[in-house]
Amino acid sequence: MRQATLTFLLLLFAIPSMAQEIAPVVPGDRLTAHVIHVTDGDSLEVELRGLRMRVRLSGVNCPEWNKPGGKEATAFAKAWIAHGQIVELEVAQDCFTTKPDCWDKYNRLLAFVWRDGEMLQEELLKSGNAEVKYINKTDKYYERFVAAKE
Numbered sequence: 586m587r588q589a590t591l592t593f594l595l596l597l598f599a600i601p602s603m604a605q606e607i608a609p610v611v612p613g614d615r616l617t618a619h620v621i622h623v624t625d626g627d628s629l630e631v632e633l634r635g636l637r638m639r640v641r642l643s644g645v646n647c648p649e650w651n652k653p654g655g656k657e658a659t660a661f662a663k664a665w666i667a668h669g670q671i672v673e674l675e676v677a678q679d680c681f682t683t684k685p686d687c688w689d690k691y692n693r694l695l696a697f698v699w700r701d702g703e704m705l706q707e708e709l710l711k712s713g714n715a716e717v718k719y720i721n722k723t724d725k726y727y728e729r730f731v732a733a734k735e
Contacts (some may be wrong), residue, residue, distance in 0.1 A: 627645055
């Protein structure tokens with residue numbers, strides 16, 4: 586399954602399309618996507634380069650929709666990004682290694698979600714709707730997330 590996922594990602598991001606030349610995606614790149622649906626506080630579906638894709642917010646965890654605080658986290662995310670809205674996805678990991686860590690165990694792309702210069706993860710933390718989780722202390726946004734939670 587991981588090999589198929591890596592192959593899909595390479596096809597998605599590295600092969601030229603007839604409409605445009607697509608450069609390989611590396612950590613830190615931001616990709617423009619259209620929001621299709623906010624699943625819960627820390628996951629959503631987007632259209633990225635014509636393909637429907639599930640995204641998991643990297644570095645944070647929100648309660649599940651059926652747990653205490655879950656409905657509030659989902660409502661916050663839905664208010665922050667609506668259906669059809671344009672967001673930027675910043676790939677959280679290097680997707681071109683032998684261990685493609687850019688996907689979670691549910692085959693969702695791990696990414697930081699940006700809108701108008703603000704990051705959804707940071708806003709969820711500031712509002713009390715998320716916890717800092719699944720991020721190493723050496724990662725790019727760790728200190729920023731910890732500060733947002735305080």
